[in-house]
Amino acid sequence: MSRRLALVTLHDGADSGRVVELESAAVLGKHLPGTVGGGHYTWDGWDEPVPSGFDDVADVDLVELELIDGVVADAGFAGEIKRTLLLRVEPDSPANSVAAFERDLMAMPDHIPAIVNWALSRVVGPPTTRWTHCWEQEYYTLDGLKVNYMMSPHHWGLIDGWFDPEMPRQIVDLNIAHVYHATDRSVLAAALG
Amino acid sequence: MVVVGKIHILDELTVEPGNLAAVRRLMAEGYMAGAAERGMTLEQTWLTPPVELFDQPNTLVFLWSVPDAPAWWAMRGAAGRDPGVAEFWAEVDAHCVERQRRFLVDDPPAEAER
Numbered sequence: 001m002s003r004r005l006a007l008v009t010l011h012d013g014a015d016s017g018r019v020v021e022l023e024s025a026a027v028l029g030k031h032l033p034g035t036v037g038g039g040h041y042t043w044d045g046w047d048e049p050v051p052s053g054f055d056d057v058a059d060v061d062l063v064e065l066e067l068i069d070g071v072v073a074d075a076g077f078a079g080e081i082k083r084t085l086l087l088r089v090e091p092d093s094p095a096n097s098v099a100a101f102e103r104d105l106m107a108m109p110d111h112i113p114a115i116v117n118w119a120l121s122r123v124v125g126p127p128t129t130r131w132t133h134c135w136e137q138e139y140y141t142l143d144g145l146k147v148n149y150m151m152s153p154h155h156w157g158l159i160d161g162w163f164d165p166e167m168p169r170q171i172v173d174l175n176i177a178h179v180y181h182a183t184d185r186s187v188l189a190a191a192l193g
Numbered sequence: 194m195v196v197v198g199k200i201h202i203l204d205e206l207t208v209e210p211g212n213l214a215a216v217r218r219l220m221a222e223g224y225m226a227g228a229a230e231r232g233m234t235l236e237q238t239w240l241t242p243p244v245e246l247f248d249q250p251n252t253l254v255f256l257w258s259v260p261d262a263p264a265w266w267a268m269r270g271a272a273g274r275d276p277g278v279a280e281f282w283a284e285v286d287a288h289c290v291e292r293q294r295r296f297l298v299d300d301p302p303a304e305a306e307r
Binding site for chain 2: 153161168174
């Protein structure tokens, strides 16, 4: 079973009144400062990403996800942070490296208890997408992401080697979408349930 | 959580016979200044085996440091934004049999309440 997710980007200088309308018409997670490469909102699959008539939307980067694995440790999660990482593994990467990369990502929750719920998915569509993987987590606090996750030695000392252009084992393209938003409900409990 | 202070970065460049001078020159002219700008301090450089061989590889070892994890991310972010860094290592790799980069911390690591 697959599900959909999208990154939504507004035009520069989008009309503020229309933006308010969009935010009330669609269930969008507004990206917090510090997000990189993923536009202005995450659409996590509730209803439709952008109802018709919103010309201020420049791009809806929609992906179809097929779950590799995930854990919902707290099905009653009520916030506060959902984080999404969309990435592209280089197409000429050896299959055993890709498998090791996926295993390493899925071991992160064992080393970083601040990760509450998580899912690793392959991007299986649309055919034009540039992304290959989606790595999602939910945290009780923003510090859980920005301190416990980002500053963990497991992250920078091991996982990042798959992303780092200075490391011989890099297989992930440098252009990633690292986005996060506040939420009052669990996207992953609904998706994995 | 684990609290990490100084982080060491160990580069091991196993160089094709006859290429040591070229790799030394590349590192000196193409990497040192940028590394310093990214916050890396060069602590030590070694050669092993300790004499240049003519029919077998030698390994050049560079030990760098950054003060802590935020400084590590600052280094990493700057390298990611500069396409010249990946191009530099591709040029070095053309002279090498193998290259490794490892990160090292004090052992045992300190634990702290958060």
